[in-house]
Amino acid sequence: MATRSNESFPLDKTRNIGIAAHIDAGKTTLTERVLFYTGRIHRMGETHEGASQMDWMDQEKERGITITSAATTCYWDDHRINIIDTPGHVDFTIEVERSLRVLDGAIALFCAVGGVEPQSETVWRQMDKYNVPRIAFVNKMDRTGADFENVVGMMEDRLSANPIPLQYPIGAGETFRGVIDLIENKAVIYDEESQGMDWNVMEIPDDLKGEAEKWRIRMLEAVAEYDDELLMKYLDGEEISAEEIRKVVRTATLERDITPVFAGTALKNKGVQRLLDGVLNYLPSPQDVPPVEGFHPRDKDEKLMRGPNEDDPFSAVAFKIATDPYVGKITFIRVYSGTLETGTKVYNATSDEMERVGRLMFMHSNDREDVDMVRAGDIAAAVGPKNLKTGDTICDPDDPVVLESMDFPEPVIRIAIEPKTKADRDKLTSGLVKLAEEDPTFNVSTDEETGQTLIAGMGELHLEIIVDRLKREFKVEANVGRPQVAYREAITATVDEHYVLKKQTGGRGQFAEVYMEVGPNEDGTGFEFEDEIVGGAIPREFIPSVEKGIKSSLDQGPIAGYPMEGVKVRLYDGEYHDVDSDQNSFEIAGRMGFREAARRANPVLMEPIMKVEVITPDEYMGDVIGDLNSRRGQIGKMGQRNDAQVINALVPLSEMFGYSTDLRSITQGRAIYTMQFETYDPVPKDIAKEITDEDTVDAAA
């Protein structure tokens, strides 16, 4: 494929957007239609027979359109639109967060019948958190029971949004034919036969004039609030041009004061092109969003800003690592400043490594477009970097910056996994390694005692999906164990340890003697080692060996073999022997001495505590709270949101297995909840005993 120089798209003609929706709202269908219509403009301009073009789309579909790619580039009306994949399932908070991190604006998709579903509410709140301007599309207007006004009302009530319809649907369900464009004051009627390629713009039919006028006034009054000039004109009864209205709608949308609302049906090909016009008219270009803040990799306090300027030093964030069947490992990046050419070395400021970018591409629905340069504001796929991880910043080595990274929740659930056949062992390992590279909230380890492979993730569903992907993408069938909580161990007392290793078995012996103080460190995480040896009591070259020995024991805590966190060791004295001491002896002394000390330092089992938020209708509040209490939950803040109660609680993860089923039965399916990792806390003694007893049984079985 020819390499393009990527000069043709000025930043103000670029849109980086996501489509956010709850499951089944029609995101896949809408994305397909967008790719189809934009493909037609860019590449299919020559043919004009609707039906054959639909066939073309279906064939593409069979050949596997990459619509689930992390980012897809398409062109509409002289603009470039990058559609960033935004998953709808709340269990994948991280996927949602990483896409929200790099997109500039979004289409919020709703079903005309179902309206604002609980999941739409969750994603909406996340978009609020990331200050994402958005427009709304009320899809499925062709379905029986479609009710545009109801959806607009729900957006006000449930999302506390300020939805401003710019269109009003003509008909609903079977009679849905098109929309009234309230800005142009015209009716747009679609031709049923042309697969959405042809439509007629006409005067508003007489029988709709009254309704249309009512909605236009509502729109104008709402919009006029955001612009004094427009308000004066409106009050004076002056003519207001469509251009003037669009300008004010754009500003108010970018400020997140309003959400313009469009109507249509993706499946029946109505309204998609006008929605695309809306993307260009009302969603931000990379120039419209504020510069991103970062800091110097060697000094967190040195704040640095990066704006969408090609002349600034290069900076970009990796937001998704994927394995492409043709190209291999690709990293999706969002460029924030400067330019990057193929063949250049970049600096990974997050991990302090250099990487080479061999190839840069824009990913389209059905092909890849090689480019020799990417610029500020671009979304592109890079081939070459080996160790880049999701969330890492790459930048100009001479002007390093770490752009504010994403928060990744801790993997808190783990399961043992093994291949169904021995022959699959290698495939399983390489599959897991690849998946862990793509997903920062997933990790793989080996249980030292049993030799089992353990995978850890954010929730039951998360791990189920991983196992399913192993099967589909890596052709490995695997057996998995029961999900287990990823416990940890910590020590709560400070003790002194004196350990002597002395072995004399014929020839050369082993000798090492260490004195150390072992206790909890201040922040409760990681491991600290202080070397206070003076006067060569232990020779310099052996001190790192002691530390290495201690570190190797941290993976296996004294209670039940869970990893230890928050440990501090002070090595303050020792002895050595000229002949019998070596690195190996001191490593063993470090390991054995630390194990002894940890056993005496009041070790405790630590469990992940989750922050749970339940939104339930009033009448179930008592039952929901009672149930959370029975799960050792601590109820926190409560509040009323519209007609529902919001309950916050901190609950141990071990008590949350099967919660979705239980909550459904308590509330007849009318409550929703979200859960994320908050902290590790000590497990109460009686429960810790149950867990350690169980572990012994498990290990014996």
Ligand SMILES: Nc1nc2c(ncn2[C@@H]2O[C@H](COP(=O)(O)OP(=O)(O)OP(=O)(O)O)[C@@H](O)[C@H]2O)c(=O)[nH]1
């Ligand atoms: N009647 C009608 N059905 C639609 C419309 N758009 C999508 N659908 C149907 O709704 C169902 C879900 O559509 P998808 O496009 O797969 O929805 P999605 O949001 O991608 O779903 P997930 O991938 O499960 O999140 C499919 O059966 C579609 O055919 C529409 O405009 N009208």
